[in-house]
Amino acid sequence: MDFQASAKAIVEGVGGVENINSLIHCSTRLRFTLNDFDRADLEQLKTVDGVLGAVIAGGQCQVIIGNDVVEMFDAVQVLLGNTDNSTAKGPKQSWGKVILDFIIGVFQPLVPAIAGGGILKAVLMLIAMFGWISEKSPTYQILSLVGGAPLYLLPILVAITTAQKLKVNPLVAVSTVGVLILPDLVTMLTKGTTLFGLHVTNVTYSSQVFPAILCVLFYALMEKLFTKYSPKPIRIFFVPMMAMLITAPITLLFLGPLGYVVGEAFVSVILFLNSHLGWVATALLAGALPFMVATGMHKPMIPYVVSTFSTVGKESLYLPASLAHNISESGTCFAIALRTKDAKLRAVAISAGISALFGITEPALYGVTLQHKRAMISVVTGGVIGGAYVGIVGLSGFTIVGPGLASLPMFVDKNNPANLIHALIGFGLSFVVSFVVSLLVWKNETQASSSETDIDTTTVAAEDLRAPVAGKVMPLSAVPDDVFSQGLLGQGIAVDPSEGRLIAPTNGTIEMVYETKHALGMKTDNGAEILFHIGLDTVQLNGQYFESHVKVGQRVHTGDLLETFDVEKVKAAGYNPITMMVVTNQESYTIAVDENSSTVADQSVMNIAKLGV
Numbered sequence: 001m002d003f004q005a006s007a008k009a010i011v012e013g014v015g016g017v018e019n020i021n022s023l024i025h026c027s028t029r030l031r032f033t034l035n036d037f038d039r040a041d042l043e044q045l046k047t048v049d050g051v052l053g054a055v056i057a058g059g060q061c062q063v064i065i066g067n068d069v070v071e072m073f074d075a076v077q078v079l080l081g082n083t084d085n086s087t088a089k090g091p092k093q094s095w096g097k098v099i100l101d102f103i104i105g106v107f108q109p110l111v112p113a114i115a116g117g118g119i120l121k122a123v124l125m126l127i128a129m130f131g132w133i134s135e136k137s138p139t140y141q142i143l144s145l146v147g148g149a150p151l152y153l154l155p156i157l158v159a160i161t162t163a164q165k166l167k168v169n170p171l172v173a174v175s176t177v178g179v180l181i182l183p184d185l186v187t188m189l190t191k192g193t194t195l196f197g198l199h200v201t202n203v204t205y206s207s208q209v210f211p212a213i214l215c216v217l218f219y220a221l222m223e224k225l226f227t228k229y230s231p232k233p234i235r236i237f238f239v240p241m242m243a244m245l246i247t248a249p250i251t252l253l254f255l256g257p258l259g260y261v262v263g264e265a266f267v268s269v270i271l272f273l274n275s276h277l278g279w280v281a282t283a284l285l286a287g288a289l290p291f292m293v294a295t296g297m298h299k300p301m302i303p304y305v306v307s308t309f310s311t312v313g314k315e316s317l318y319l320p321a322s323l324a325h326n327i328s329e330s331g332t333c334f335a336i337a338l339r340t341k342d343a344k345l346r347a348v349a350i351s352a353g354i355s356a357l358f359g360i361t362e363p364a365l366y367g368v369t370l371q372h373k374r375a376m377i378s379v380v381t382g383g384v385i386g387g388a389y390v391g392i393v394g395l396s397g398f399t400i401v402g403p404g405l406a407s408l409p410m411f412v413d414k415n416n417p418a419n420l421i422h423a424l425i426g427f428g429l430s431f432v433v434s435f436v437v438s439l440l441v442w443k444n445e446t447q448a449s450s451s452e453t454d455i456d457t458t459t460v461a462a463e464d465l466r467a468p469v470a471g472k473v474m475p476l477s478a479v480p481d482d483v484f485s486q487g488l489l490g491q492g493i494a495v496d497p498s499e500g501r502l503i504a505p506t507n508g509t510i511e512m513v514y515e516t517k518h519a520l521g522m523k524t525d526n527g528a529e530i531l532f533h534i535g536l537d538t539v540q541l542n543g544q545y546f547e548s549h550v551k552v553g554q555r556v557h558t559g560d561l562l563e564t565f566d567v568e569k570v571k572a573a574g575y576n577p578i579t580m581m582v583v584t585n586q587e588s589y590t591i592a593v594d595e596n597s598s599t600v601a602d603q604s605v606m607n608i609a610k611l612g613v
Contacts, residue, residue: 002049003068007075009048014061015039017080025073026108028362032061033101038540043519043531047489047584052366059101066355066363105165106213107302110157111400113150114306115407118399121147122409129414151309155180155205155212162216168223172240176219177212179248180205180256195249201257209306210266211259215251222247263307279391285321286387287380290329293365305400319397319410320390320426321383322359326404327427328382328434329364330356332375335438336368342444359404374441382434390426395419463524465505465606466558468532468581471497473605475593476580481536484580489531491591492582493605500570502532502563504556505581505606514539517546520562521584526610528589533580534565545569583608 011017014032019040021033034040040061045054050072053064065072124143128135135141150157155177163173179185189202205211222243230238301318308315333353337346345368352364369375396419397403399410403423411423467473472495479485479494504522511529512521518538522530534546545566550556570577583591583606592607 003071003075004078006048006050007072007079010045010051010063010072010076011079013041013045013048013054014063015041020080022105023073023076023080024105024108025069026111028064028066028069028360030063030065030069030073030076031104031108032063033059033105034061037061044489052363053370059098060104064362064366066360066367102165103303106158106161107306109161109164110154110306111302113157114154114309115399115401117147117150119147119401119407119409122398122412125414126409126412126420129412129417152206153181154207154209154306158209158212159216162213163220166216166220168216168220169240172223172244173216173219175240176244176247176251177215180208180211180215180251195252198253200252203257203260205256205260207309208260208263209303210263211251211256214255214259215247218250218255219243219247264311266304266307279388282317282321282324282391283384283388285317286324286328286383289321289325289383290361290365290369290376290379293325293361302400309400314396314398314413315400316394316396319400319403320395320423321387323395323397323403323423323426324386324390324430325379325383326356326359326361326402327430328379328386329361329369330354331382331431331434332378332438333364333368335378335435336372336375336442339439339442340444357405359402359407361402374443375438377441378434378438381437382430385433386426386430389429390422393422393426395422395426463506463526463608464604465524465530465581465608466503467493467495467603467605468502468505468562469495469497469579470499470501471495471579476582479536479578479580480576484533484582490582490584490586491593492531492580493593494578494580497567497577497579500565500567500577501561502534502565502579504558504560504562505530507557508555510550510552510554510556510562513548513550513552515543516541517543517548517563517565520548520550522556522562524608526608527585528583528608528610529585531580531582531584532562533582534563534577535570536576536578538570538575538577541570541573541575545573581606 010030011020014020014034015036016039019035021035023033024031032040037056040054040056042054042056042061045051045063050065050068051063052066055062055064121144124133124140124147127133128140133140156174159174159177160170163170186204189200192202193200203211223239226239226242227235230242305315305318330353333349333356337349337353340346340349348363348367352367355361356364369379395411396413397410398413399407401407401410403410405427408420408423408427411420413419474494474496476487476492476494477485484494502520506524508522508524508530510520511523512519514520516539518534518541520532522532524530538546547564549561549563556562565577567577583589588610590609592609593605
């Protein structure tokens with residue numbers, strides 16, 4: 001893969017360097033915070049080499065890469081350089097999106113440290129259970145402290161991520177939060193102490209999350225306030241001094257105890273629901289996780305998991321459900337690899353199945369299961385059955401990491417050796433059920449297409465496509481938009497429309513009707529995937545001046561009316577109504593384009609022939 005070329009296309013797809021406010025990555029995704037989300041072209045991003053999918057969710061534009069995410073992140077970072085567009089003014093986001101973006105930005109970076117330390121402790125306990133090392137030996141005790149350090153120092157880690165998200169001085173923020181876990185202060189709190197004559201609540205802040213977040217939020221306000229009014233010659237010491245002087249006492253007296261209560265209440269609510277719904281909750285969550293992961297909405301679960309760990313030291317809902325889901329994705333992919341006749345799909349399924357086996361499911365989701373409803377049926381079935389089992393036996397996870405083959409030690413419990421046995425059974429049950437179901441329900445695409453539409457796509461070797469709208473036909477290279485003019489979406493033609501009637505250029509089936517009605521997709525009888533795009537940037541009209549006359553799954557014939565739009569009103573609104581017809585799966589076809597001028601909508605402008613037919 002040419003990471004530099006793909007990185008350049010990704011940056012263009014999210015609206016350019018100037019539109020990127022910030023960028024982070026998780027185990028499989030590039031997560032962009034953009035100044036203007038309307039400038040992101042998700043369809044363009046999905047066509048980039050190395051991109052498995054793209055969604056806007058959780059206040060971020062998430063570009064799914066898979067196992068190569070680190071290399072792609074590095075390549076994008078080179079293009080961004082030291083650019084900082086955080087002060088750029090984009091459209092106002094809803095409070096919900098702002099809060100969700102903040103939560104993900106704070107908690108997502110914590111996972112590697114907590115996961116690494118947790119797995120280390122789990123492996124140590126497993127070794128001790130086999131009698132290979134004594135729990136009383138200095139080596140075991142020191143390594144156990146190493147593994148427990150991230151959780152103990154959680155307030156410090158949270159201070160760093162929160163300060164980075166709020167773009168304030170991280171070192172001063174850490175110093176302020178660090179006061180909460182100073183050994184001398186802990187001793188004073190234990191014995192009972194006062195500050196300015198007020199009683200200081202005795203709270204154990206190690207492993208706590210919310211007190212640190214509230215502390216840094218307040219510190220950020222103080223830093224900005226004193227930076228604004230402080231004389232520049234003394235700003236270097238005056239601002240941190242005053243911010244710490246005010247923030248630390250306020251946190252000890254009010255914000256710290258408040259954050260502790262919030263965290264306890266948060267965990268209590270989740271544990272209450274889990275205890276009353278029992279295994280049903282685990283089964284339902286395992287079945288819903290494919291759709292949650294696909295939209296990125298599983299990330300808001302991280303605060304719950306982190307808070308639960310800091311309070312009770314284990315988690316019994318999300319991690320067990322994730323185990324069932326992850327392994328179900330793997331079982332489904334391996335079954336499809338055996339059944340499919342598509343060599344490319346087989347290669348993707350094997351790679352994605354191995355990845356899911358080790359707890360990374362995005363390659364399986366976006367490369368295989370989301371594209372085939374029969375595959376999704378087997379994933380959900382395996383997830384629900386596996387989730388029900390681990391819920392019934394009360395499986396608990398003891399570190400925050402994607403459950404998989406390599407991370408099974410996360411289920412080691414020295415007080416309950418059966419916990420790991422139940423994890424292994426849940427692992428096997430989820431894999432076998434999804435594997436068998438997939439073997440039974442899978443049908444190769446050519447068979448499914450023939451039975452569902454009564455059309456033998458293998459017999460249609462070539463066909464002519466008519467102009468989709470009346471007007472002046474021109475080459476895509478003349479379109480004033482790089483996505484189309486450079487052929488990033490595929491080959492085709494453009495028409496400067498003289499009337500607002502989009503018709504079917506040939507026989508086929510409607511595959512997609514964009515919610516803003518400015519774009520529409522269909523699959524022709526020879527399997528070509530055609531994208532119609534009416535106007536440039538017309539997505540911003542939100543469907544105004546457009547009217548769709550077809551729906552997804554509808555069978556259409558040459559000349560059928562697909563869409564109407566008001567050309568003059570689109571122009572009056574400041575948008576170019578030029579209409580594109582593009583073959584998006586061009587790698588499977590030879591395409592001959594007639595770029596002569598035309599004034600009618602039924603003149604042949606393109607011939608497509610299926611390769612190998």
